[in-house]
Amino acid sequence: MVRSATVDTALASSLRLSVVRLNRRLRGQRADTSVTLTQLAALSTLKGHGALTPGELAAHEKVQPPSMTRVLAVLEERGLVLRRPHPTDGRQALVELTDAGRELLHGEVVAREAWLARRLAELTEEERATLRAASAVIDRLVASE
Numbered sequence: 001m002v003r004s005a006t007v008d009t010a011l012a013s014s015l016r017l018s019v020v021r022l023n024r025r026l027r028g029q030r031a032d033t034s035v036t037l038t039q040l041a042a043l044s045t046l047k048g049h050g051a052l053t054p055g056e057l058a059a060h061e062k063v064q065p066p067s068m069t070r071v072l073a074v075l076e077e078r079g080l081v082l083r084r085p086h087p088t089d090g091r092q093a094l095v096e097l098t099d100a101g102r103e104l105l106h107g108e109v110v111a112r113e114a115w116l117a118r119r120l121a122e123l124t125e126e127e128r129a130t131l132r133a134a135s136a137v138i139d140r141l142v143a144s145e
Helices: 002-027 037-049 054-061 065-077 099-121 125-143
Strands: 081-085 093-097
Touching: 002 099, 037 054, 037 065, 037 081, 037 093, 037 099, 054 065, 054 093, 065 081, 093 099
Parallel strands: none
Antiparallel strands: 081 093
């Protein structure tokens, strides 16, 4: 029993480091470096969840509302998000992606996936099959919170 715990700990450490390194390399493959990673994260959340209040967006991103207010001001100034009145609460606004925001996100995904596709092309078919299987397992790990 102690042996499997040791193996699992070693695997956890190795996997964590590999995922962190891959994430760092992917984040470095930027199509538009004038947008910060925090701003990209906010745009991605809006894409995934639809229109949100600034407070809801701050909660999703786990930042304080004043920080999100600053992020949104820049994104709005660049035309990447649009604020509109909340339909039921006149004190609130909803923030949503603009077409320009969607295009920027698409460009980021294309840049990162192109980099990853080039790296994957350097692998053998067997290595790519291993990564396909690992990808499904990682998805299960993430979903099992």
